[in-house]
Amino acid sequence: MIFSLNELVHWLGLTIFEIWINLVSLTIFTILLAMKIDNNYFAGNGGWWIIFSPLFIGDGLNTYFCAIIFIRMQMDGVMKSAILRALWSLTFLLLVFVFKYLLCKKLSGQSSLEYSEVLSPVFILLQLIAVRACQLH
Template structure:
């Protein structure tokens, strides 16, 4: 089942620009991951932080974009909508950032956490998206 773009925008609470930023960063991350896993290339001996850096940059750009949207909506008088959108976006970005950070620490060997503990922000995020999807229909 393929979701339409409108359904993704409503369920995730992201704009098309934010989705585009995430897709571009995921593409760059995938290329860097392939180079990291193939030890013959230049990323074979670098750390996992370099591989995950496009994802962290995308989180920063999305946070900046959400702050701009919050300010513009607040200036236009849509205060309640602005606060709800900013709250949802910040929770979403925070959970995704915490997951990426914990995963990067786990892969680097800097954290004794189990993978179930590393994936816990994703489980919370999926529950929040399910609740949001039920509220929209």
């Protein structure tokens, strides 16, 4: 089952620009990951942090974009919608960031967390998306 772009925008609560930023950062991350796995580039202590850096930069850009949208919605006088959108976007970005951070720490050997603990932000995010999808229909 392939979802349409409109369904993804409604269910995830992201704009097309935010989805585009995530796709670009994920593409760069995938190229860096393939380089590490294939030729063992980025060996050393900071290797995984370098590979995950495009994802962290994408999160930062999305947070900046959400702040701009929040300010513009406030200036337009749509306070309730602005607060709800900002709350959802920041929750989404925070959970994704925490997952990436914990995964990077686990892969680099800086943490002794189990993978179920590392994936817990993703489980919470999936539950929130399921609730949001039920509210929209």
